[in-house]
Amino acid sequence: MTFADWIAEPVNWAFLAIALPTLFCGFRVVTARNVVHAALFLVATMGGVAALFLLLSAEFVAWALVLIYVGAVIILLLFGIMITRAPTGIDWTLSGEQQIIPGVLALALFALITWASLEAFGTSTLTVVGEGSSTELLGRMLVTRFVIPFEVVGFVLLGALIGGITIARRDLTPLEEEQRGAV
Amino acid sequence: MSLLLAAEAHFATEGGFFVDTAGIMLILPFLAFGAILAFGKKLPNQGGEIAVAALAINCIWAVTLFIQNMVSPVVTERVIEIGRIGSNLSFELGWVVDGLSVMMYFLVNVVGLLVFIYALGYMHGDRRVPWFFAAFSLFAGAMLILVAAPNLIQLILGWEGVGLASYFLIGFYWEDMANVKAGNKAFMVNKLADVGLLLGAAILGVVMGTFSFSEMEHLAVSGDTALAGVAVVAGLLLFFGAMGKSAQFPLHIWLPDAMAGPTPVSALMHAATMVTGGIYLMARTFPLFQNLATDARTLMVVIGTITLFGIGFLALVADDIKKVLAYSTVSQLGYMMTAVAAGGYTAGVFHLFTHAFFKALLFLGAGSVIHAVHSNNMSDMGGLKKHMPTTYWTFVIGSLALAGIFPLAGFWSKDEILVTLGHEGWTTVMWIAIAGAFVTAFYMARAIALTFHGTYKGHGHPHESPPVMTRPLIALAIPSVLFGLLNIPGVEWPGIGNFTQWLGVRGVAMGDHHAEGIDFFVAGVGLVAGILGLLLGWMIFSKDRETQQARDRFEVPLLYPLLRRGYYLDDVADGVTYVTMGPLARFANWTNTYIFDGIVNAAGGLTMLLGRFVYNGLDQRGVDGIVHGLTAATDGAGTVMRKWQSGRVQQYAAAFVGGAIVLAAVFMFVI
């Protein structure tokens, strides 16, 4: 399949329209000089990924991604930024001085993955694009074949919740306890 | 008889209610673990009653199965498949019911219950009691999982579980840094050995296409060629794992340090059950060693012999009463390992069985003493006989059993080992083992003399322990006396047979030698060695002196003849002189002084010298030297590598990513 054939499909226009902004936002996540901007670019990236999922007719996963990331995780990360008092303005020291080696490594990784997948999948096409809803099947799978992993993941979440509280909680010093008791 | 029984039993699949529900034993201790952690603090005994209750219920199953195995033996297993690797390598959990595992259920649950009850009294008012009982229950559960294992994977699960519980309990008093280090040392040494176990299990699993013990037994007996090809390597790797858990030379170094834990822990884990895990593994895989891995057995016998003889000497110079018993345990484990390796399946396991009772008894007795005088050192004890009569008499019974005095349990099991060694052609080893029996008796006499006789040298007023502690001592003293009778060579008790037959109830015939009758020569020599050791130790150490150190100090005769003569002329010879008169008296005196004392002192002194030499030369310099050498090498390498170690996480991450990329590229382009 040549590029001309590829670009002739209208669905690929939609893909490009979503993918290019997503890529840009993803790039800005790691290069933005403002912490809050980086977090907001991640929101946009996640939105783009969710849109791609919709394109692949995986609507449940798409909405789950939006709810969890945009709704919860980013808020959590923003709280983290506030609490650790990161400078919220433009900060030129947000990235370290040593950027060449990471850059080379990232490029090498990208080249390697791209080359390997071109070798492996070449022009394999997607089959179920645009076909109805897969949510029903997904729900069925989660409570039948994958019910035990599903429960286990639930326990992992619970464990993370308790662990997070335990780690982040600070025991009051005796002085503070006294003050609290006085009030 | 037993071979026939085993062959028939293989086809039996019935078993009844208690076989079907034996899995309860594996679950209850873990439930107790959770329950104690959850609300142990609120209970009057701080959770101890839950642990005791769990093991008491377990005992119903353990004792019933043990009796059932006597009258209507079955070999069966109940397994549930948990997962699969590939298409045919399955992973199952479950429990085995056969002679060996039933014996271990009995041992773990009955000794465990007595030790738990004892611990109620011993730990009363101590720190973190709920955690103690929780970890102890965890140990009991893991140990039962180990001995119930129908395959290597479950065995490893239990194996690591008991290691973890051991780590928790050795470092129980973690406020003292030394205890933490002891726990770490035990964990590290065991982990090193576990590498061998894991590799051995992996090799066996891949070659056989199964981890199941019963299938391994059949393959081993039928001489499967694929298994025969790897049997020696896999057998040695398994043995390396067993060396760590069962404290065989030179991996025994962790066990004396492990005495840092509370005494009930030492009694149950580091004497009676956990450290016998390695012996159990050897017994469980015995057909592999007996039929295929015969070349591996020579090394195993040598290691076991070094352990039983060399390490026993260290007990001669230890001051800490628990260390005396710890070195003694290592030595006894050496006996078991030597026996199993030489082909004495029954002999080794029978000694495991009897040893568990009398060594637990000795440790609990030592704990009772420690409880009374608040010190581990025999230099703070002495003269406790009149203060603690129950502890004293039960301790003496345990010591006599350990020393192999007729007709106590240790006599029969040690005799069985000696006979097996002689029969399998290890005559030299047999004589070394007899010499080891002499040393065993000698240091036990020393321990009794220094602890219970003479005048009290410690502080405060010692008192007998409460009944909750002394009753388990009495309960353990009974099997220490009687259980040897279960396996008198050639004797079958009406209706139940004997221990050899019970133990022979396995999927395949073990093919080890069973004596038809008592070998009076070997039994006699072993008994004489034990009695001589006791008498000699008694003569040297029973005298009361200014300090315990003075009682313990034993000068080498050739170097300090005057000093020695001063002691003996005053004491022994004077008594004789007063009674008899004239030349006869002088002759008797002379005989006493020069010949009798000379022999006594020379023998004792040589033994002590050898003990010191082994302790200082081999243990402290040799083994510890290797450890220190390794440490120094690591230290040097660390200094060189230090420049690379910036501590910056992201540099490490970059190296990690780079490594992953290189590896991926290698897989893509090269392979």
Added chain:
Amino acid sequence: MTVIQFVILGAALFSFGVYGLLVRRNLVLVLLSVELMLAAVNINLVAFESMLATSELLGQVFTVFVITVAAAEVGIGLAIILMIFRNRQSANADELTLMRW
């Protein structure tokens, strides 16, 4: 549509994530980069699911699991960062050289 376009997009996002992981000084931003990498993995999973069209919807099921575990990871990660910040008054990765002997 071909599968390769999604895989390349995923690879690009993943590489961005790796770059951010290695250069960002602020630990919260490091965590952000990790999230980016996980999103890239999710794209691959869903795309391969579309390609293979398994009857059990394996790719999407695992995407759900990845998202869940990622949420747990953010929670724990932030708690750790908070703890580090509280003890050392800094949330910068290059100032944490505690792993050095």
